[in-house]
Ligand SMILES: [Zn+2]
């Protein structure tokens with residue numbers, strides 16, 4: 001809730017005219033409590049998670065050949081009931097774990113200093129903070145994920161996320177409730193260390209969620225804007241991790257590729273890509289080989 005009763009009062013306090021975005025924010029948030037504004041995150045989770053994966057899921061069901069050639073595991077087709085079950089289970093997870101976690105973390109959000117007032121952050125401030133959040137999330141997630149692939153972590157917690165060996169967008173948050181809690185830590189560590197405006201926090205959770213959906217989409221589109229992000233792993237990088245499954249010692253990072261490169265956990269993936277490239281070159285005359293990548297090799301030599 002803003003401490004000003006009118007736009008004029010806000011302008012007087014800031015000593016300048018409000019920008020159009022600040023006027024918009026004033027009109028929207030002036031009478032709303034900080035807790036209510038923070039709870040928007042839950043709504044965003046439901047909204048984006050339900051809508052963003054839909055086009056690809058519909059394409060998967062229709063299996064258009066134009067789009068099918070970009071599918072990473074073309075021989076795996078999930079049924080409509082598999083998709084409904086995945087969506088239903090994740091919705092249950094939202095209601096029982098993610099929602100309550102969001103509600104309960106509000107005191108921490110206030111404590112670290114996430115602000116809701118004016119002035120609004122500049123575009124550069126938002127971009128830099130999001131960059132820091134992504135780096136922290138990626139690094140923390142890498143080590144936690146790698147830990148979850150030990151015998152205990154996998155059998156007790158992480159095996160649920162790997163039920164989908166050829167993931168779809170809806171499977172991005174499909175996991176055991178304890179994994180959601182554990183991986184929530186690196187997600188929130190960035191905003192805790194570099195606190196910003198609540199709008200930046202909303203954007204962070206939305207973009208991170210959309211990124212996870214793309215990573216689990218099962219499709220690698222050459223025209224995806226994410227292709228221009230340096231060291232970005234994308235769907236191909238993480239899909240391979242799911243393809244290999246519980247035995248995987250490759251591609252633990254959730255967003256970028258450099259952690260796997262630095263710590264040597266992408267050797268199996270690189271070996272696989274090299275093998276694939278060689279086979280494609282060898283059999284380039286056969287159109288049958290197009291897009292059959294993961295059927296050629298399922299070896300994941302232990303690399304750490
Ligand atoms: Zn894993």
Ligand SMILES: [Zn+2]
Pocket residue numbers: 161167172216238242
């Ligand atoms: Zn995954």
